[in-house]
Amino acid sequence: MFSFLGRSDRGKKDPELFQTVTDGLKKLYRTKLLPLEEHYRFHEFHSPSLEDADFDNKPMVLLVGQYSTGKTTFIRYLLEQDFPGMRIGPEPTTDCFIAVMNGDVEGVIPGNALVVDPKKPFRKLNAFGNAYLNRFMCAQLPNPVLESISIIDTPGILSGEKQRISRGYDFAAVLEWFAERVDRIILLFDAHKLDISDEFSDVIKALKNHEDKIRVVLNKADQIETQQLMRVYGALMWSLGKIVNTPEVIRVYIGSFWSHPLLIPDNRKLFEAEEQDLFKDIQSLPRNAALRKLNDLIKRARLAKVHAYIIIALRKEMPAVFGKDNKKKELINGLGDIYARIEREHQISPGDFPNLKKMQEQLQAQDFSKFQPLKIKLLDTVDDMLGNDIAQLMTLVRHEESQRPVPIVKGGAFEGTMNGPFGHGYGEGAGEGIDDLEWIVIRDKPSYDEIFYTLSPVNGKVTGANAKREMVKSKLPNTVLGKIWKLADIDKDGMLDDEEFALANHLIKVKLEGHELPGEIPQHLIPPSKRKLAD
16 A cells, blocks of 8 residues: 555645555546636636546557548457447448447447446547437447457548538547547558548647557558558658657558458568557557556646636736726737746746637637636645655556556457467577477588687687687677677587587577577577586
């Protein structure tokens, strides 16, 4: 059990006791951040209040992309089974948001029933009205993948004339709501359709401030030749660079995420490596879920503080009786100057401020005279939370991680590449010859022996100095050669016999071919005469 201070007034309250990170996050939000949000009407401008289900829910993955980019097929590929409500086709088939979640019985929960379930993290979606809720449902099914994560399938983003047809709800706003709460956002692109429509551009801009959650998948890459794929990849990066305003390059995974044969198998190894990297990223989500929720709470607290300063500044400038409407227009037009003043007075980063244009639009419908004046106690409480309580929760996160096994996403497509001959890199590099009865190094040993006997061996062994002269000819760094020496020197006598020297050269060859060296020497690479010694 961890205890730490949760004081609104420093020193006046007994320390709060938090049993778990989730318990701590709930208490901090309810007692320290929520009062500030309610006092300065944060929920009317930015995001609805959080509920217990927002802290308790499993990590969620949000799939976003234009129609026919393979979003639903991607989910089918991960789960290795169909889910209720699934429709796949080249036309825009998925016309609603589907939350694919774990359940004992396979079935569908419609949107209006879903938003009244206190155990699901979707209650605040009722603010988007019936037009949206009629296009929202939860597909439940028993599946090992869904025991660790939930997946949100979204309608295909429209392009051309279709994007001018109203959906009846604010599509970008709904995606922004999900973006605040999910752990990973995957943007899918079709290698044949790289155009980013106006609606897709608006969606990507709505995901601003969540760039750390975004990953990009270039899907259906097996349908084009290597040279074309290189050009398509470059075009995609160029298109994204114009919309995603970050100095860092977004991680793009290239592959074909379905269970059909590759049409053009030239890049099979590339696709396997990319798929493995993406799977590792998704599998890490349960392990990092507590940290993600903690990080999102900190981001929300910083925004709530800035929002409070803006409301306080606007309230302070309003006249008591006459000229309120004119003053309101003047303040809205001069909101940029108010931002600059708050930034200077409170040393706040410009990146913490809400979008200026959007804030000006929202302020048009507000009555400034009803805004609350400065209440320093609420701001001090949030400062105390950020300065003290969050640091203590970080300690609790590390404690929880050390006390339980590392959670990982299992089952479905994740299971197929974990073990056996179809695991990534099996039988390649240092793993070559793993199933052979003969020692793999024996094939090239005659050529290695020729070199060995030119190095003046004494009692059948070459010294480290003599071996070094030959090994540096590979031009590998000393750090790599030092690791190869440690792996090859099986008996740890500081010298190499002919078998150990052959093993060292084999490992040099493995590294020069672009493979990673093993942390420990695998059993199949140990010379047969030394396997008892190694045991």
